[in-house]
Amino acid sequence: MAASAADVRSILSLPSSSSAGTQPHPKKPTAPSTRKPDGISRELFALIGPSAPSIAAQLAKPRLKQKPNFGGGGKVKWEFRSFKNSARSDGLELGHWVKASTDPNAEYPFVKYNVQPTEYTYSQDEYTRFLEDNEWSKEETDYLFKIVKEYDSRWYVIHDRYNYPEGTARTLEDLKDRYYSVCRKLVRNLPWAGDDASKTSLLASFQFDKEREMTRKKYVASLESRTPEQISEEEALYVEIKRLEQNERRFKRERDELLRTLLGVDSGLPEIVGMVDDEGPMGGSMDNGKKRRRGTLDSPMTPSNVISLGPPMPRRAQSAKSAVVLTDALHCIIRTDPPPATTTATKAAHQPVHLRSFKLPIPKATIAPKISQALSELGVSHARLVMPTRENSVQLESLLDATSALVEIKKVVDRVDQDIRVLKARLGRRASEGVDADADADPDADAEGEADAEGETNTGSGTGAPTPMNVDEGGDGEGDNGRAHSVVSTRSGRSRKQTRRSLSVSSIDTSASVSTRGGRKRQRRT
């Protein structure tokens, strides 16, 4: 609304001169006063005028937080009153300032906090019937109940103040055990007013296992009495087990990955995974070195066995076969299966129309060079198909699958070989140290069995006298290692026996053991 001449006049408080100004003048003040909505300021209304948007009608007055009412505008009357505390047995009257508006006859507000716990009592008769105990006299039990009441079942304080004359020294557990057992017996044997549920819950609240408490306390005490070395060792062990767990998890992930690329996830693999899971030392419990060692020794063999058993082909072939079902031979259109029902029909899961040649499998980047190398050895170029018919692409796919499976298996075989070599070397080292490592080793795994036998021989020689002969023998055994497995394994039973004998016979018998060793050597050379 543009300012009229009349407005200027009125702002400057000039008298309105013209007759034209008289007409709008009386109108103007009335219009805003009647039309101005509530939540809008006068200045704003003057600016936007009656053409105020309809939303302005909803602008209510801003609601501020209500001003706190400090008891009627500072006119509170306080008065000093003396009061009696009904929690007291005497008539002590103390005084305090209260608002005059409060009821002078009201109960002292803090009395409600004076809660008395349920008290358990027993008569002489009940005591003789239910509560007899060789360890406790009735007088001492009475004393116990009195002091428990006095200190409101604060057991640490009760134990601290417990001082029964001519009584034996009682531990905190003794006191608790006696008190709770008496309460249990009383609740169980005396007539009960409430329902059974409340009775059982009450009984449960009086449960006290003295032995367990004492063991627990012993543990707490031993936890405190650890030396700094023990604590640091414990921390180191904890870090170690965390590291092992992490290794195990990484290993499992890699193996899963491998199985998925080679086999897919069907054909009983979940079981294998589950089994490996159980076997893995991930329970957070402390494992001894032996179990850990065996875990790492066994686990690589499990998947490699399975891989060799399971042919990598069937799944692909199957899917290819099932895909043929919907074939429009006339138009040379092949409808592949819709994606499995488990995946939801989202945009990402939708497979649009595509050319077959775009869907050629691409080998994994990590093993791609090896695959192309293997294929080029065969004289096949997999990069581009001259004629990407369905059959051809299926063929290429299966070829690539087979090649990558081959490469993966080669990798696993290499790794297992390396593991076996390392472990054998370790066993040999242990054996040469003269440690009887195989006393309780597991003989079922093949590699381990062999290793055992190996360890056995070396141990046998180790327990004999350290003659130069002995050193020769050790070297010999290691030399034999690779070529004469069968000999070693046939020999293992006897050599074990021999070891036992030479152990029991003590060191005087060195010549005999040397001679038997000579015999063995002869046998091996046959």
Added chain:
Amino acid sequence: MVNYGGDEVSALVVDIGTSSIRAGYAGDDTPKAIIPTSYGYKSKNSDGDVSMTEGEDGEAKKKDVKLFLGQHGPSIWRDQMEIGNPVRDGLIHDFVPIAPLISHALEDVMRCSAAEHPVLVTEPAWNTTANRERMAEIMFEEFQVPAFYIANTGVLNAFAAGKGSALVIDVGETMASITPVVDGFVLRKGLVSSTLPQLVHANAKHILTTHTAVRRGIDLYPHQLVASKTPVEPHALPRFTLREDRVSGTTESWKKWYEANEVDEWIQSVAGVLDQGWNDQVAASRSPKQYEFPTGYNAYFGPERFAVGEQFFSHSRELAATNPNLPKSIPQLISESLRACDPDLRQVLMGNVVLTGGGSLFAGFSERLSNELGRNFPHVKIHAPGNSAERRYGGWLGGSILASLGTFHQLWISKEEWQEHGKAIVGQRCK
């Protein structure tokens, strides 16, 4: 009113310590009246004759002696004035001056009458039954209080820190004590105390007054006996004149009192403790502090000022060899106290350590303590108020909190109960 659990019945709280008596209204955060526990006295009939000795019969003393109490009591030189202190090793051993001291604090300083207010008095944890009953008797019979309660300083210090369970380390003027408090009760088996602060004080005095290669023994004259002095260079011999008129009238006990005062002043401004155990190099590397005595003698104190505080935490080998029964050091006391406590409780207590008492304001004390404890216990939390008034008057503050709680008012021993049950009620009620 009920929201914060407080209900003030204008109770008075009286906390009697070795160095000072604190009195004030419950609900306040600092005591209104703080007067020295030491008092001066002079026998009226025998002027100029030192007849009053410590061991004399209290009744006779009461009749014909004039007491000088409060801020203008012992600190003002008076001819033939002796100095007494009713508290020895934290316990009141002489009840004769207790009533005048309390009445001075309540009536002369606070200007209120004990007969109109319930009174809460504190006691150390090792107080005897006879002592607390005597205190109740004084309050009821002499002051005619309507209600009385006697509470343990260990518990009150825990309350002042806002804790129900705590391990209270209280280092006072003459006693250092460790009090395990559980749910507002002292575990008496775990309570230990020693006269360690006295050893520290004696050691400091020894350092100051003995002649050494670098320094002559220092004269510990107070300003009351020095007539004039002229400024001198550090480590130079002081030039001052004594007030010869006063020297002859100074009693042995006043001399002892002012010397102790001078040593305390020196400890408070100069002495400290290293925060990581004793180490000659670290002690030498700290900057020396200058201190001037009332005689005008002034000197820089180097490593020796740390040797004083070290006494709290470890005793030197030669000292331990010559004195077989030294008071136990603070770490020894703590481990002894914890050993007597239940294994379950130790963790709780170490997580709630409350450091209190004026002696704990010793420079570097709380840092050293937290280092010592942190080395031996995995989870330690030390509550040490930074406010020195809160640290020095923790017992009073806890009493102020306790006596202004609405739920506490059922525990007062009323005059009626006192008359009905006699002394036995004190032991029954104040557990």
